Structure formats: structure tokens, C-alpha cells
Amino acid sequence: xxxxxxxxxxxxxxxxxxxxxxxxxxxxxxxxxxxxxxxxxxxxxxxxxxxxxxxxxxxxxxxxxxxxxxxxxxxxxxxxxxxxxxxxxxxxxxxxxxxxxxxxxxxxxxxxxxxxxxxxxxxxxxxxxxxxxxxxxxxxxxxxxxxxxxxxxxxxxxxxxxxxxxxxxxxxxxxxxxxxxxxxxxxxxxxxxxxxxxxxxxxxxxxxxxxxxxxxxxxxxxxxxxxxxxxxxxxxxxxxxxxxxxxxxxxxxxxxxxxxxxxxxxxxxxxxxxxxxxxxxxxxxxxxxxxxxxxxxxxxxxxxxxxxxxxxxxxxxxxxxxxxxxxxxxxxxxxxxxxxxxxxxxxxxxxxxxxxxxxxxxxxxxxxxxxxxxxxxxxxxxxxxxxxxxxxxxxxxxxxxxxxxxxxxxxxxxxxxxxxxxxxxxxxxxxxxxxxxxxxxxxxxxxxxxxxxxxxxxxxxxxxxxxxxxxxxxxxxxxxxxxxxxxxxxxxxxxxxxxxxxxxxxxxxxxxxxxxxxxxxxxxxxxxxxxxxxxxxxxxx
DNA sequence: AATCGGTACTCACTGCCACT
DNA sequence: AGTGGCAGTGAGTACCGATT
Numbered sequence: 001x002x003x004x005x006x007x008x009x010x011x012x013x014x015x016x017x018x019x020x021x022x023x024x025x026x027x028x029x030x031x032x033x034x035x036x037x038x039x040x041x042x043x044x045x046x047x048x049x050x051x052x053x054x055x056x057x058x059x060x061x062x063x064x065x066x067x068x069x070x071x072x073x074x075x076x077x078x079x080x081x082x083x084x085x086x087x088x089x090x091x092x093x094x095x096x097x098x099x100x101x102x103x104x105x106x107x108x109x110x111x112x113x114x115x116x117x118x119x120x121x122x123x124x125x126x127x128x129x130x131x132x133x134x135x136x137x138x139x140x141x142x143x144x145x146x147x148x149x150x151x152x153x154x155x156x157x158x159x160x161x162x163x164x165x166x167x168x169x170x171x172x173x174x175x176x177x178x179x180x181x182x183x184x185x186x187x188x189x190x191x192x193x194x195x196x197x198x199x200x201x202x203x204x205x206x207x208x209x210x211x212x213x214x215x216x217x218x219x220x221x222x223x224x225x226x227x228x229x230x231x232x233x234x235x236x237x238x239x240x241x242x243x244x245x246x247x248x249x250x251x252x253x254x255x256x257x258x259x260x261x262x263x264x265x266x267x268x269x270x271x272x273x274x275x276x277x278x279x280x281x282x283x284x285x286x287x288x289x290x291x292x293x294x295x296x297x298x299x300x301x302x303x304x305x306x307x308x309x310x311x312x313x314x315x316x317x318x319x320x321x322x323x324x325x326x327x328x329x330x331x332x333x334x335x336x337x338x339x340x341x342x343x344x345x346x347x348x349x350x351x352x353x354x355x356x357x358x359x360x361x362x363x364x365x366x367x368x369x370x371x372x373x374x375x376x377x378x379x380x381x382x383x384x385x386x387x388x389x390x391x392x393x394x395x396x397x398x399x400x401x402x403x404x405x406x407x408x409x410x411x412x413x414x415x416x417x418x419x420x421x422x423x424x425x426x427x428x429x430x431x432x433x434x435x436x437x438x439x440x441x442x443x444x445x446x447x448x449x450x451x452x453x454x455x456x457x458x459x460x461x462x463x464x465x466x467x468x469x470x471x472x473x474x475x476x477x478x479x480x481x482x483x484x485x486x487x488x489x490x491x492x493x494x495x496x497x498x499x500x501x502x503x504x505x506x507x508x509x510x511x512x513x514x515x516x517x518x519x520x521x522x523x524x525x526x527x528x529x530x531x532x533x534x535x536x537x538x539x540x541x
Numbered sequence: 542a543a544t545c546g547g548t549a550c551t552c553a554c555t556g557c558c559a560c561t
Numbered sequence: 562a563g564t565g566g567c568a569g570t571g572a573g574t575a576c577c578g579a580t581t
């Protein structure tokens with residue numbers, strides 16, 4: 001019995017051992033299987049990724065093919081015809097294809113290539129356009145550029161023509177020519193005239209020819225209106241006047257530049273007056289009167305070179321301190337002199353916007369009509385710069401030289417000016433294929449455009465913040481005059497201001513602009529009132 | 542007819558920088 | 562060290578139209 005038990009035990013032990021060996025075998029093979037599985041999973045993953053890549057590429061290529069079906073004659077983002085299109089039209093015209101047939105030619109050729117031209121903007125259906133015009137002369141030739149913006153501030157080039165003379169009549173004739181071309185181009189729909197009637201505003205510099213041109217244009221537009229508008233004789237006198245009236249605006253950048261010029265002249269006058277009373281003891285006679293530039297500006301220019309960061313790194317002295325000193329009295333005199341000069345200029349150049357001017361009261365109908373007006377007249381210059389590039393390029397005889405010139409221009413913008421833009425604009429080749437001269441030209445034009453363009457979207461916030469905020473005012477009440485600080489505009493109520501007055505902790509709310517217009521508020525300089533400096537009035541007449 | 546106000550271009554000069 | 566190219570600057574000039 002005992003032996004039997006032992007034998008069984010032995011058998012069990014043997015079986016156990018056997019089992020153990022089998023277990024390890026199993027775990028071993030299990031491990032191998034797991035490894036295999038891992039490897040398989042990995043390969044599945046890579047295959048999946050590959051598949052995804054391929055799918056994306058497929059999509060991309062499919063899009064590309066679809067895109068390619070559409071021939072881009074018109075750039076939707078910049079709202080202009082592409083340079084290629086313009087060049088194409090010019091070439092067609094050079095080959096004696098009549099203007100009225102050009103559209104048909106392009107369409108036919110497109111269908112031959114199994115492609116479709118994209119849409120073309122219809123200016124004649126818009127309203128309240130703004131006409132920009134600017135004259136320029138190069139090497140004795142005069143050019144006039146006409147451009148238009150719509151209410152969304154999209155810009156269109158109407159035409160760039162050479163003129164034999166720059167009188168206002170010639171400008172008008174040139175403009176009529178362009179409109180006539182529009183008419184011819186669109187087969188008897190009077191499109192040019194419709195565009196003309198849609199133009200409600202003009203923007204230009206203050207050249208006397210431009211002013212005269214605006215008058216001539218207004219008259220011409222009225223005569224066209226009588227022909228275009230059905231039932232013109234039925235309209236009342238006011239309705240006729242309203243639709244024939246145009247708003248003339250002038251470039252505010254020119255105004256800024258003129259500020260500088262006027263200030264320079266004012267300073268010069270001030271200096272000569274001052275030097276009469278306070279002759280400078282100097283051995284060098286030539287130092288006193290030299291040139292027509294005012295000494296102050298010259299000093300500013302020199303010190304800008306020595307003191308400002310970036311102008312001249314070697315001489316950089318960055319620290320600046322402002323504190324009251326004995327020259328402040330004169331500073332006030334100089335400032336008053338300058339302000340009187342600026343006032344003089346504003347009287348002349350901004351009369352329309354000052355009291356008594358036609359835009360002073362801000363009639364609501366005008367602000368609706370003038371939605372399309374930009375604040376400056378840079379648009380014609382922009383189109384002109386493109387033309388300039390092409391003209392200059394034509395002067396270069398060989399294609400290799402042309403390419404070289406374009407490349408160096410692009411390199412200059414990239415490496416020297418450090419112009420930030422789409423990186424592809426700086427490349428000379430794409431996918432190992434050298435770019436053509438028109439392509440490079442277009443890149444350069446785009447870069448020049450970008451560097452010239454300013455944000456045309458006016459920041460509403462900055463224009464809303466009143467100049468009064470943060471100023472010290474002398475506020476006249478029936479009870480007397482109080483000195484106060486304008487803290488802020490009441491949120492949500494632009495016309496209302498929070499004001500505190502000296503010796504009174506309370507915050508008051510007033511419509512300061514009305515009081516300012518009535519002459520009950522003066523903006524004062526704190527320091528000036530504290531020291532009660534006797535101010536010498538200074539006038540240029 | 543002369544002057545003024547306004548715009549734009551050309552020319553000469555200057556200082557800076559890179560290249561030789 | 563000398564030189565050429567380049568941009569910025571001021572002066573001069575042309576031109577147009579309005580005003581005196």
C-alpha cells in the first residue's frame with residue numbers, strides 16, 4: 001500500500017516535471033508568437049500610414065486637376081486681373097486684334113485647352129465708386145493713372161495712359177477714351193458710361209489740374225446721366241442735383257507731408273527772427289545763414305543720426321531725458337509758431353472739413369456715398385510701380401540679363417530689406433524647374449505692392465478714442481472756470497466723458513465735444529498753467 | 542501779366558558700404 | 562586705401578490753374 005502510494009507520488013512528480021517543461025515550452029512559443037504579432041502590427045501601422053499619405057496625395061492631385069481646369073484670369077483675393085491676363089490682352093492688342101474681340105479670342109483659346117476662364121467682375125453694376133487719379137511724368141512723358149475702389153475697398157485699375165500734355169482737358173479726354181474702350185469692349189451696353197455714373201467720389205492730390213479735372217468730370221458725368229438714366233426729365237430739380245453731385249476728397253498723406261514742409265518754413269522764419277534779437281557770437285560767418293533748411297530741422301536730422309537706434313548703431317546714445325529746463329519758454333513759443341503755420345495750412349487744405357466747409361456737419365448721405373473712399377491716393381502709385389518695373393525691364397536687351405536683374409531685386413528684398421512675405425515669392429525655381437521671366441516679374445511686383453501697401457482697413461478703435469482723453473482741460477461753466485482731467489470715454493457712450501476737477505474727488509460726466517465746439521473748453525498744458533509763463537504771441541503774415 | 546500754391550521730376554552732392 | 566554703387570537729401574525747374 002505504502003509502496004503503491006510512493007509510486008503514485010513518483011508518477012505525479014514525474015508528471016509535474018513534465019508539465020513544467022511543457023509550460024516553459026508553451027511560454028517560450030507564446031513569447032515568439034507575441035513578438036511576431038508585434039511585428040505584424042507594426043507593419044500594419046506603417047501600411048496604414050502609407051495608405052493615408054497616398055489618399056491625401058490623391059486628393060491633392062485631384063484638387064490640382066480641378067483647379068487647373070479653371071484658368072485664373074482674375075485674382076479673387078486681390079480683386080485684380082492677374083498680370084498675365086493684362087499682358088495677354090496687351091499682346092493681343094499689339095497683334096491688331098480689336099478690343100471688342102479680345103474676350104472672344106480668350107474664350108476660344110481656353111476651350112481649345114479645355115480650360116475655363118474664371119469670372120470677371122462687373123464694375124458697372126456697383127455703385128458709390130471712388131475714382132483715384134494721379135499724374136506722373138517720366139523722361140518727359142506724362143502718364144495718368146485711373147483706379148477705382150468699391151464699397152468693400154477692393155481696387156481696380158481702369159487705365160494707365162500716356163498723355164501728350166498734362167492739362168485738365170487732356171486728362172478728361174484720356175478718361176473718356178478709357179470709358180469708350182469699355183463701351184466698345186462690351187458691345188453697345190454703354191458699360192463705360194455706367195461705370196462713370198457709378199462713380200460718386202474722387203480722390204486725388206491737390207494739383208490744380210486735378211481740381212479742374214474734377215469739375216470737368218462732374219459736368220461730363222451730368223451730361224452722361226441725362227442720357228443713361230431713363231426718365232431724367234421727369235426728375236425733380238433736387239433729385240437731379242443729388243445724383244449729379246460728386247464728392248471730392250484729397251489725399252491726406254499729402255497733407256501730412258505739407259505739414260512737415262510748412263513747419264520747416266515756420267522754423268526757419270522763427271530762427272531768423274530770433275537771431276535778429278540774439279545774434280550768435282561766432283568767428284565763422286558762413287555758419288549763420290546757410291541753405292534754405294531751418295537749423296532746427298538740420299539739428300534734428302543730425303541728432304537723429306547720432307541718437308536713434310538703428311539709424312547709426314555706432315553712435316547710439318539711447319538714453320533720453322525729458323525734464324523742465326530754461327528752454328521750455330522758447331519751446332512754447334516755437335510750438336505756437338508751428339501751430340499757427342499748421343493752422344494756416346489747414347485753413348487752406350482742409351477747409352471742407354472745418355467749420356463752414358461742406359463736410360463739417362458730416363451729412364449722413366455723404367458718409368454713405370463715400371464708403372468706398374480710402375484715406376490716401378497711393379493706389380495709382382501702386383499700379384504705376386508695376387508699370388515702372390515692366391518698362392525698366394523692357395530696356396534690358398537680353399533675357400539672361402533680365403533674369404539677373406530680377407533675381408538681384410528679389411535677393412535684395414529678401415536679404416537686405418528682410419521683407420516678410422510669402423516665401424515662395426523669393427524662390428527662383430519651383431520643383432527644380434527654373435521660373436520664367438513673367439513669373440519672376442510677377443513675384444517682384446507682388447513684393448513691391450506689399451511693401452507699399454498700408455493697412456487700408458481703418459482701425460475703428462483708434463479713431464474712436466477721442467483726442468480729449470488724458471488731457472487737462474480748462475472748463476468754463478456759468479459758475480466759473482475749472483481745471484480738470486479727462487479720464488476716459490464712458491463705455492458705450494462715445495460722446496460722454498468722465499472728468500475729475502481739481503480739489504474735487506467726484507467724477508463728473510459731460511458731453512465735452514459740444515462744450516469744446518462752443519468754445520467753453522480749452523486744452524491746457526499742466527506745466528504751462530502752473531508756471532504762468534508770459535506767452536509771446538507769434539504770428540506769420 | 543505777375544504771382545501764388547501745388548505736384549512731380551531731375552540733378553548734384555554726400556555718406557555709407559562692399560569689393561578689389 | 563581706393564573705388565564704385567546706392568540711397569537719401571536739397572535745390573532747381575517745369576508745368577498747371579487760380580487769383581491779383
